[in-house]
């Protein structure tokens with residue numbers, strides 16, 4: 354995998370990279386008593402995934418474990434060597450590794466809010482300020498809305514924080530509960546990032562097999578987009594945008610057709626919507642290529658054609674996870690203009706803080 | 709003909725993978741539990757994952773939902789990225805889609821040394 358030859362480098366803005374923290378490394382950024390709670394009891398957040406993990410090294414690429422044995426994604430120099438320098442990234446956007454995942458802690462809100470702050474400080478100091486290519490996501494505890502807004506006010510204006518990650522939880526994202534968070538997001542030029550989270554689906558349950566859950570990720574994306582559009586979020590917050598991470602993109606044409614048809618029939622229920630839902634999507638929502646199905650060029654172009662826009666998808670590797678997409682191999686060969694849009698320009702146009 | 713001496717036959721344990729170079733080609737050498745050696749391209753045919761960082765493991769098989777048997781322990785090469793399974797005993801064919809297989813290289817044992825060539 355040596356792509357250091359400059360001619361093999363693409364200009365890439367990778368919108369999904371998972372940095373990961375060990376709880377021990379968070380201590381420095383965590384006040385007591387929270388730090389003591391973790392330290393004294395060896396606490397780690399309970400995870401609910403009922404499956405053995407999908408690949409030969411859990412959810413990570415087996416070759417992404419740091420050579421000294423630390424977890425994949427936990428070491429900047431190794432990430433530089435294996436990803437940023439090797440592939441030749443222009444920018445990468447960090448999305449966390451969902452552990453700890455303050456947003457999906459139920460109860461003990463004050464602990465979750467403190468964890469989110471510690472995480473953000475750790476991220477800024479150890480990644481965003483150490484590699485100029487890296488940009489970050491604001492982690493919040495969305496269940497404590499006031500605390501979340503305080504956190505957005507505290508770190509949201511950092512020039513390298515580009516989005517807020519929200520949880521998929523028991524409230525869908527169009528719900529008025531989240532609107533004050535969107536207001537704070539708009540104020541700091543932050544977009545909303547959706548990365549599937551725990552619990553994974555609206556119903557909070559898991560299918561029997563991992564392969565089902567992973568196949569169905571796009572359904573949770575469809576729910577949130579539909580909900581935000583019809584609840585008028587983008588009418589109320591015209592500068593707010595939504596990056597749908599790790600749901601793929603081949604479902605997008607279906608969603609556009611479906612929502613437009615439904616709007617034609619049922620507009621009277623949501624009279625605050627003034628534009629076709631597909632227009633709102635084109636303007637406000639972006640989707641990631643990853644995880645990419647194996648499409649040939651003809652099929653790939655036909656999906657773009659059906660979207661009616663070549664500006665809606667952005668490239669993501671999902672490094673270091675097992676379903677990583679190689680920038681060199683995951684997409685069919687594309688014409689230079691389109692390639693440029695997907696690999697970098699669409700993301701650049703989407704995130705106002707990326708220059 | 710290019711060739712490369714990999715190691716002594718006893719240097720590798722059954723179930724072990726080792727990376728070697730054949731000229732400019734990276735090759736993964738597998739030793740199966742019966743002591744046989746196999747060599748394949750070290751770039752996965754899916755997206756190019758380095759197979760030598762994967763695992764030589766077995767494969768669950770079943771004819772009935774919810775039932776598992778575990779077969780071919782040490783004979784299935786699983787990619788370190790997306791986990792695709794290749795049967796080293798069947799010419800590197802992919803279990804999920806045997807139409808696809810890993811390009812392979814012949815392996816000779818000479819004076820107890822493992823040699824791959826092309």
Ligand code: FES
Pocket residue numbers: 752753754755756757787788789790791792
């Ligand atoms: S690169 Fe090997 S399974 Fe994808």
